[in-house]
Amino acid sequence: MSTEPEAPAPTPADGPSSGPTRRTFIATTSAVGGVVIAGGAIGGGFLASDEADAAPAAPASRVSLTVNGTxxxxTVDNRTSLLDLLREHLDLTGAKKGCDAGACGACTVLVDGHRQNACLTLAVRLEGAKVTTIEGLADGERLHPLQQAFIDEDAFQCGYCTPGQIVSGVGCIKEGHTHSPEEIREWMSGNICRCGCYVKIVRAVEQAAGRK
Structure with missing residues (x-):
């Protein structure tokens, strides 16, 4: 049997030859990763800014149209809807932005006498057109007959859909679709009233059409 003494196990105090501990390894890699992430975020910010500066301007066109007799x-962005032209450029806010998808009718206006959803109509396509909004129906202080009928029949509650309902009703009367309550409901079905005033709306259209 050998009696040679065993060599002592190395300890952290043995000098610089000892390897890194698990704790120092994790701390070091975390610090390096943070620097890389921060550098990427800073670099990405500059890149996004450069791309924004380099983005071409949206194409615009000049359009002339008559709104309520004026x-x-x-000059508008080619993507501008008639609704945004009316509300944001001409300060005519009667036509409401409800669904902005042509499903509720709150933005209904008359274009050359025909009902149209302003949110789905590009303004640049209306060169020379005549547009009538809710603001253009009254004759001075004298209300349009359908506006008066809505008051007489109490055909609204919150009022948000009312401008579109009235303009659509004017179109419905001009189109001759007022021979019965059922016909009025059918031809006014594109205008939604979330308060549920449909019965009174039909009565108002009947009154303005001379059926009452």
Whole structure:
């Protein structure tokens, strides 16, 4: 049997030859990773800013149209809807932005006498058109007959859909679709009233059409 003494196990105090501990390894890698992430975020910020500066301007066009009897000539982004032109450029806020998808009728206006959803209509396609909004129905202080009928029949509650309902009703009367309550409901079905005033709306259209 050998009696040679065993060599002592190395300890952290043995000098610089000892390897890194698990704790120092994790701390070091975490610090390096943080620097890389921060550098990427900073670099990405500069890149996004450069791309934004380099983005081409959206194409715009000049369009002239008559709104409620007044001629307007404006330059707008080609993507601008008639609804946004009315509300944001001409300060005519009667037509409401409800669904902005042509499903509720709150933005209904008359274009050359025909009912149209302003949110689905590109303004640049209306060169020379005549547009009538809820603001253009009254004759001075005298209300349009359908506006008066809505008051007489109490055909609204919150009122948000009312401008579109009235303009659509005017179109419905001009189109001759008022021979019965059922016909009125059918041809006014594109205008939604979330308060549920449909019965009174039909009565108002009947009154304005001379059926009452």
């Amino acid at each position: 001629r307007h000539t404006v």
